[in-house]
Amino acid sequence: MNLKIVPASTGLKWVRQGMATFWRQPLALSGLFFLFMAGVSIVSIVPVLGSVLALMVLPALTLGMMAATQMASEGKLPMPSVLFVAFKAGPQRKAMLHLGGLYAVTFLTVMLVSTLADGGTFAKVYFGGAPMTPEVVKAESFQTALWVSMLFYVPMSMMFWHAPALVHWYSMPAIKSLFFSFIACWRNLKAFTVFVFAWGVIFMLTGVLALLISSLLGNPGLTTATFIPLALMVAAMFFTSMLFSVRDCFATDLTDESSPQGAQPD
Template structure:
């Protein structure tokens, strides 16, 4: 397996591939994304440790969405069980949970650093322990904490972007997968900037479409009711597109069970 460098325009290709694959199995992938969010929400309500558990299961569930995308790209219908493929008995299950534990620890460190800016208000709002009021959001300390958390969350995202796939399909140890994931994002930073910007535009256009629909219906109150399902659909497309960045940033194709015609790893 070798790290590959791709041109900036590849970021647009990942967005296009994510959308195209989503529309091959829109009901299945939408349902799996809803199940993804429901699982995280249910785990998060476990007393005392729910917040940490929700963070731990994020990398395994993200791998499940990638596996579902793999099936959809092959014209197969991904069943709900594919979302939990990382939880099944296998050689990499323990490593995947190590990865989840690392994500939880680092994320909580990021939240702790944000408390140094505002005394913990941003962290309380994020974890649902405080209400998000206009007064709270517009406070200078809250804004500072928000920017601090974003500053540290970017490298965190880079470390974990490819990591679930590298553990599950390439058999890497957890820490090594974080290093290779970060390097893949860093070496292909232009492509990822284009990718993130393109999805930002898609989300903004989704809001414009929801506003247009509510205006045409003559009921401004429909804005939220229209925007939410559209936003969830776009979010599902975003998760669907993640697999294609893994494929292009590394020299081997991602397959759970490589077909006979698949190229062998370099």
């Protein structure tokens, strides 16, 4: 396996590939993303440790969305079971569980650091322990905690972006996958910057579209009801696009059908 350096324009290619693949199996991929969100929500309501367990399953479920994307790109119908492929018996399952634990510990550390700015208000709002009122959001300490958490979350997301795929498809240990994921994101920072910016614009345009639809229907109150399904669909497309960044950032000699190299949509 070798790291590949791609031009900035590749970020837009990942967006296009993700959207094109989504529309090959829109119902299946939308349903899997809804199942993804539902699974995290159900786990999070477990007493005491729910929030931690929800964080721990995120890398594995993200891998499931990548596997579903691969199947859709090959013209196959991804079934619900593919979302949980990382939990199936195999040599990578233990490493994936380690990766989930590392994700939970790292994320909670970021939240802990943010408490130094506002005494924990931002963390309580994030985990649902406090209401998000306009007064809370406008507070200077809350804003500081938000930016502090973002400052630390960006390198964290770089560490975990490719990690599930590297553990599952490339048989890497969890720690090693974090290192290579970060290096891949750093060396291709221009492409990822374009990628994130493009999706930010798409999400913004989704809000504008929801507002336009509600205005045309003569009921501004429908904005939220229109925006939520559109936003969920765009979020599903975003997750669908993740696989292609893995494929373009890493070269491998693997040729079996489980390899992400097999996913090459138009």
